[in-house]
Amino acid sequence: MLSADAARHGGRRLRRAWREPPDGAKRVYVLQVAEGVNLLGAFAGLSGRLWVVLQERWPLEVVAEGESLPPCQAAAMTIAPQIWSS
Numbered sequence: 001m002l003s004a005d006a007a008r009h010g011g012r013r014l015r016r017a018w019r020e021p022p023d024g025a026k027r028v029y030v031l032q033v034a035e036g037v038n039l040l041g042a043f044a045g046l047s048g049r050l051w052v053v054l055q056e057r058w059p060l061e062v063v064a065e066g067e068s069l070p071p072c073q074a075a076a077m078t079i080a081p082q083i084w085s086s
Contacts, residue, residue: 001050002029002058003084009045010037012065017080019059019072028059030076035066 006014010033019026033042043062050056063073 001054002031002046002060005046005049006031006084007086009042010034011042011084012086013077013082014084015076015080015082017076026059028061028076030061030063030073030080032063032065032077035064037064039064 003014009031011031012034013032015030015032017028017030019028031042031046033039039062043060046062047057047060050058061073061076063069063077069077
């Protein structure tokens with residue numbers, strides 16, 4: 001679902017990462033978009049589509065190419081498996 005709509009929102013790469021909170025690891029999707037893309041718009045568009053079509057909420061983070069990232073997102077963009085690219 002995410003990979004089917006990612007390009008429509010400026011997506012370049014989609015990765016599936018795991019976060020390690022104290023109560024167990026959780027899957028999160030990290031979408032990298034082109035510079036200049038509205039990050040909130042991409043997040044809202046994809047999250048809204050997931051809800052309308054599947055009635056589900058998936059953990060999704062949207063980051064822009066070329067921007068400095070927090071350590072957890074930088075690690076995800078480096079080592080997490082890429083599941084889609086444009």
